[in-house]
Amino acid sequence: MHIKEWGNGVTEYILLGFLMQGNMTGYDMKQHMSMSTSYFVDASFGSIYPSLKRLVQKGFVELKETIENGKLKKIYSINEQGKEEFEKWLSAPILVSKTDISSALAKIFFFRYLPFDKAILLIERYIRDIEQYKKSLSELKPKIEKKADEFSLGTLHFGLDYYDFSIRWYKSYLKNLKQKIQ
């Protein structure tokens, strides 16, 4: 048996996050996505419905079937266990992914459900982690440069500049957040 830090099932956590606001159907959640998270996570129905089934099986979500206007509706709601799981996910460090922005954004998107100071700490740690990644890549740079051409060198610079951009962005974001509470 092995612990899976987070399983990468970002979709499931997004669904839990939506249910924190109130009960709704799978269809509703898809609507929510396209109007709020679509620029970083936009799951299809073929992913949403199985995810919901799993969430029920895992005991994080409750299901009530109703008939409204002749249409079958499955109203989902989050229970205590689900809330705990969601908060556990939120409280865990934001993972730096070299290539995937969505897992970080997904978490921050729901940070209103975390105590403000905890959120701040996680973002601060995230920044430090990105800085670490940037440092590693910088150290790898000379090795890569030796056999790089115009184009592959470009991708390396993009990587470094992207880390810089992220660090700067999150620092400024953090500053903004902190000012708001004073």
Next chain:
Amino acid sequence: MHIKEWGNGVTEYILLGFLMQGNMTGYDMKQHMSMSTSYFVDASFGSIYPSLKRLVQKGFVELKETIENGKLKKIYSINEQGKEEFEKWLSAPILVSKTDISSALAKIFFFRYLPFDKAILLIERYIRDIEQYKKSLSELKPKIEKKADEFSLGTLHFGLDYYDFSIRWYKSYLKNLKQKIQ
């Protein structure tokens, strides 16, 4: 029967790209990755070996088994069909992914195998496509803002700023490339 534009099997294309440089083993390719593409694509052996098997099955790659220092070695080489497939992939538009940087970088990384002017055109088109994405998100912005809090608003701004950063970055990169050939 449906056409799959590119199948998203970026790993397979990376492997083909390495084989453009010369023949090597799966193990070699892993080494290559960690020393050149690891900051955007770094497949595990559990992905590399099956990918190579598939590439052979698809008829893009040839395999020669040798024994060197008592160790079994499988030397892979790319054939004409493989080169065609690789070039087809390179020549296809760079897809804008909202969340995944790696697919774009993977392609640009190998642009030396494309005629210079073709590469330039693809990057120009890519920039236009990002601009389109940014425009779409900007248009969605007011809708999202209506129900956004401090944090979810942050992720929206990150999205927009990331598009801006990318556009600016690629424009400057393009300028640099063009200067080099004059």
Next chain:
DNA sequence: TGAAGCATGTAACGTGTTACATGATTGG
């Protein structure tokens, strides 16, 4: 009446990770 939207879901397929499994050589 017919299209769009509401509402659900499955099946095939692709592709990735981690853990497991094996075994040789090389260098300290």
Next chain:
DNA sequence: CCAATCATGTAACACGTTACATGCTTCA
């Protein structure tokens, strides 16, 4: 001699997409 590196691979599992499949209501 033992660890690291070279070298291969499989199996279980997770997760996602697309296409397919169904059927009701609402509105032009």
